[in-house]
Amino acid sequence: MALEFRSVTKTFTTNSGDLLTAVKDVNFVVNEGEFVSVVGPSGCGKSTILSMTAGLYQPTQGEVLVSKERVTGPNSHVGFMLQKDLLLPWRSIVANIEFGLEARGVAKAERRERALRELRHCHLNGFENQFPYQLSGGMRQRAALARTLAIDPEIILLDEPFSALDAQTKLLLQNSFAKTISETGKTTLLITHDLAESVLMSDRIIVLSERPGTIVAEIKVDLPHRDQPIKRRMMPEVSEYAAQLFKHLKLEEKAA
Template identity: 45%
Template sequence: MSVVSVQHVTKLFARDEGEPTIALKDVNLEIEEKQFICIVGASGCGKTTLLRIIAGLETTTEGAILLDGVPVEGTDTDRGMVFQEYSLFPWKSVIDNIAFSLEMQGIPKAERRQMAEKYLKIIHLEQFRDAYPHELSGGMRQRVAIARALANDPKVLLMDEPFGALDAQTRNVMQRELLEIWAETQKTIIFVTHSVDEAVFLADKIVILSPRPGKIEEVISVDLPRMRDRTAPKFAEFRKHILESMEKSAIIR
């Protein structure tokens, strides 16, 4: 059974005047445990909307999201969310930012500190445990945001363009570090990106959404060994195929 099942999901947004906007239309997707899935598509195709529906931050107009066969209703700790904005509390230290959601759950201080330390080690920022967000680089702040999402031990990690605000070099480093974190934690990851290069580097499968209304145009399995070589001919073939698929769907519509 799939860990995440997207079943006939349609999403409409009401407008003050005229017909509602159809963001997603009859989207169906099965995601298996421990898979790394990237969702790509043109701006406004519904990538983030789909991710937010899976997270429980938005509701469907039609259809359903199942997590381990159970319908998703609202947010829960079984899904962790990482946004492009770091969303860290500037008045809290790194370790306290990671432990915040555990504190909200009423977990005793010693226990949540121990859990936070575990994920602090995974992101290799032990020496910055008492630092504050303004003392960290953009990549370091995003690592803290990832650790905070992982601290709840979610079944699925949802990531909405988490490296979009980083410079190219830092972004490449973070992609490698995320793959290391994924290998260590064995989480299912659903990752939204505008970058085809990033998707080919990271994903087991790449989901291409059509321009609005968002429909699944194609699902591509990336059978390249990790860590992937961006200069390899096969890597370029995948990138070319995805770009052509996205361009074709835009022209048809």
């Protein structure tokens, strides 16, 4: 069991002193090697779920476990990839990928070896000495994934990493990410507003309600080619899954 949320509620205090509950009584498991997406309306607590998994927030109630250990703060088991690549413009691509390893005190020779290995995984061979401004948006996102993989986390958290890309680049990058994550066997949790994306990339999809986010559905995506979203996209069942997700979200919108 790679990740578990047990009866998790998270409440924040606003600047005005009011209490705001982001998620309420959330229970789910992401098994080792599984790719799970979380979808839901804006403001329903999706990012809060990622932040608690990464140890950036502590639950108000309940507990989050990674590899059966309670998460009490940031830890080396989790790699977090945000919407923006956040590459350091003054460092080469290989030096950017080494950054997390350098911060952990990994020896120079080992971190270079690991960085180059992840460059190959992410199909960036030959670009190791380029700088971020010399790469396209999609290539920078692949470099960000390589940086995340280089620290060898047990769980990869993806916070809408494809949202800023054009449609063609987005699909190509989804395919590249899915293949790389499948090859490495990483447990992955993705939050997204794109219902089709969740179907194309996931083994299972968790649907949240309006805030406070509670789980209203868990949908198993019983389709082949999770490692090849372009192939999966050609399957007529993808539209059926997306319609099912939309139905859950629309019903919740009406109920609110």
